[in-house]
C-alpha cells in the first residue's frame with residue numbers, strides 16, 4: 001500500500017502480458033498489485049518479477065496452508081519474490097502461522113530485504129453464514145473471524161484477511177497496528193459475482209480497513225484506469 005492509496009488491484013489472469021499491461025495502465029491509480037495462484041501457477045517466479053519490476057508494492061496471495069515445515073520453506077520462496085504482503089490460512093493453526101512468520105523474517109534478514117507482512121486468511125469472503133457452516137465453522141461468521149484473528153495475532157501474524165463486514169470488530173479486538181487486508185470490495189456500480197460478504201470501498205475504509213483488495217470491478221471494466229480513478233474519488237483521494 002502506498003501512503004495515499006490503500007487499493008491493491010487483483011491481477012487475476014494467467015496471461016503475463018495482460019497482467020503487465022494492466023499494471024502499467026494502473027500505475028498512479030492504485031497503491032499496489034496483487035498476484036495470486038492463477039497467475040503464479042501459469043507464470044512462476046519470472047512472471048512475478050515482470051510485475052514487481054514496475055516498482056509498485058507487490059501482494060503475493062498464495063494462501064499457504066500445510067504443515068509448518070512445508071509452509072516455512074514455501075514462505076522463504078515468497079520472500080525471494082520481494083512480496084510486501086503475503087497470505088497464509090489462519091486455519092493452518094498456531095504452529096503453522098508461527099513458522100510462516102518466523103521464516104518470513106529470517107529469510108528477509110538473510111537477503112537484506114524488508115520482510116513481507118504475513119496476513120492470515122480467516123473465512124473467505126465468498127462464504128456466507130450457511131457456506132461457512134457447511135465447511136465446519138459453527139456459530140456466527142463474525143465470532144469465527146474474531147477467533148481466528150486472535151489466533152493469528154497470538155501466533156505472530158502481522159494481520160488478517162477478512163470481509164469488510166468484520167473490520168470494525170476485529171480492529172477493536174486486535175488494535176491499531178494489526179493489518180486488516182480486505183477483499184469483498186464492491187463499488188455500488190459493480191457486480192457482486194461470487195463475493196457474499198462485501199461493502200463499498202468507502203464503507204470498508206470508514207470501518208478501518210488498511211488495504212482494499214479489488215479485482216474485477218477494476219480489471220473487468222471497459223476502462224480499468226477510469227474505474228480505478230472512480231474508486232479513488234469515492235475514497236476521497238486526490239485524482
Ligand SMILES: O=c1ccn([C@@H]2O[C@H](COP(=O)(O)O)[C@@H](O)[C@H]2O)c(=O)[nH]1
Nearest residue numbers: 010036123124125183184213214215216
Ligand atoms: O477471502 C478472500 C481472500 C482472498 N480473496 C482474493 O481477493 C481478490 C478479490 O477479487 P474480486 O475480483 O474483487 O472479487 C481475488 O484475487 C481473491 O482471490 C477474496 O476475494 N476473498
